[in-house]
Amino acid sequence: MKPIVISEPEITITRRDPKDECLILASDGLWDVISNELACRVACQCLREGSCSAVAPGNATNAAWDDVDASSTSFPQSSLAAALLTRLALGRESSDNISVIVVDLKHR
Numbered sequence: 001m002k003p004i005v006i007s008e009p010e011i012t013i014t015r016r017d018p019k020d021e022c023l024i025l026a027s028d029g030l031w032d033v034i035s036n037e038l039a040c041r042v043a044c045q046c047l048r049e050g051s052c053s054a055v056a057p058g059n060a061t062n063a064a065w066d067d068v069d070a071s072s073t074s075f076p077q078s079s080l081a082a083a084l085l086t087r088l089a090l091g092r093e094s095s096d097n098i099s100v101i102v103v104d105l106k107h108r
Helices: 036-049 077-091
Strands: 022-026 100-104
Touching: 022 036, 022 077, 036 077, 036 100, 077 100
Parallel strands: none
Antiparallel strands: 022 100
């Protein structure tokens, strides 16, 4: 896989700000089809509202939302936000592997 897979990660160092709400770690399967702004808006609203169902974007298809149980209490909101972002990328027909981790920096 050496000619296809890049073994050098892209790294950015950014100072944390007390106003930072979350951190989204994701592969290019997400970033190729979802803007930074949309990903941040969806994740932050999921974390703030306590329910990801309240922020399902109008252009999300039912299929993109089916596997995210927003009413579940067995998963942290950060996990539900990551699942929603993953499903949105799939709904936008991402052609790459999609991995998403959302870290709640406010510890709600």
